[in-house]
Amino acid sequence: MVLRRVSRSVVLVVALASMGACRSKATREWRPEDHDPGGAPPTTATASAGESDPLAAARALFAAQCASCHGTEGHGDGPMAAMFRPADLGDPALQSARSDEELANSILRGRGRMPGFAAQLRPEAAPMLVRLIRSWRRR
Numbered sequence: 001m002v003l004r005r006v007s008r009s010v011v012l013v014v015a016l017a018s019m020g021a022c023r024s025k026a027t028r029e030w031r032p033e034d035h036d037p038g039g040a041p042p043t044t045a046t047a048s049a050g051e052s053d054p055l056a057a058a059r060a061l062f063a064a065q066c067a068s069c070h071g072t073e074g075h076g077d078g079p080m081a082a083m084f085r086p087a088d089l090g091d092p093a094l095q096s097a098r099s100d101e102e103l104a105n106s107i108l109r110g111r112g113r114m115p116g117f118a119a120q121l122r123p124e125a126a127p128m129l130v131r132l133i134r135s136w137r138r139r
């Protein structure tokens, strides 16, 4: 009986102690990073980019496979542009001259000095890339 009462009060003390610990954590001194966590906005922007930008996957793919020649925005100004003289993909004349299928075919089979990418790309990738390229069209 006595033993049980002791052990119960031990439990009570432990419980109080941990509550105290919780409370002291909750009421610790305010720090500037609580209000303005330096890295937080970019982190959330990155996390939500995939959801809010339907072309995010295409952009990443383009950056990895195509930007070396075409530049990240497709202007034809990538580091290898001098050697390959790639098309400016935002050019309205080029955009009007080609259907989506023709652009996809150029991507998959290659065109002029551009190699074909059929072996590197998943089937859904070419239409995705075409949509991205269409979004770069200048009036």
Ligand code: HEC
Pocket (backbone or CB within 6 Å): 062, 065, 066, 067, 068, 069, 070, 080, 084, 085, 086, 087, 089, 094, 098, 102, 103, 106, 107, 111, 112, 113, 114, 115, 117, 129, 133
């Ligand atoms: C090695 C350099 C190089 C790479 C890498 C490259 N391209 Fe090209 N691309 C070119 C060149 C050069 C042209 C111009 C071809 C021509 O008309 O002579 C071109 C043209 C194009 C065109 C216009 C085709 C047309 O029908 O006129 C599209 C669209 C295109 N590229 C998309 C892509 C995409 C998407 C990727 C990545 C999967 C990519 N390119 C990777 C060099 C490259």
